[in-house]
Amino acid sequence: DTGVSQNPRHKITKRGQNVTFRCDPISEHNRLYWYRQTLGQGPEFLTYFQNEAQLEKSRLLSDRFSAERPKGSFSTLEIQRTEQGDSAMYLCASSFYRGNEQFFGPGTRLTVL
């Protein structure tokens, strides 16, 4: 499968724990995006990378959130000290260059108890 993959697909954690999600983009894509989607809403932008550089971060990305793309390939999104309000679907997408079609992964559904 050469599409965007995300792991894990589901994560249940207790409030206060740290969680980390991984996204593997389509191999030749140099742009990678993270979005968050809460129930009944459309996705919201969190951050994006061009190669290994994080070029934009949303105000939604509080200091408990950090994203990396160390080698310009896969990316990780870490949430520290999770809160119940962090419960959402975290979506990753990749594209070849600005303005081109974004391809989405299946998402990681986070539930914070």
Next chain:
Amino acid sequence: KNEVEQSPQNLTAQEGEFITINCSYSVGISALHWLQQHPGGGIVSLFMLSSGKKKHGRLIATINIQEKHSSLHITASHPRDSAVYICAVLGGATNKLIFGTGTLLAVQP
């Protein structure tokens, strides 16, 4: 007011009906996407367009840049078309997608 508005929010149709979902936006854009999301979360890109009209099978997407409006049409709808349809715009000065809240479509046999 959201930058991307969709209507209707919910739509129930009978199999075979012609369906139209509308999207209006208030920002300058370089492209507009129509996306499909099935229960369970996976998002599939249906169209990306910046002008005119595109057709793929039973799906047709149109955009009017001057009026800042796009429509997604489904001809001869089928129960397998049941999903959430999301309009998203790529802002002219940014690299991020701005999403509408989606239209939940249910096609009954």
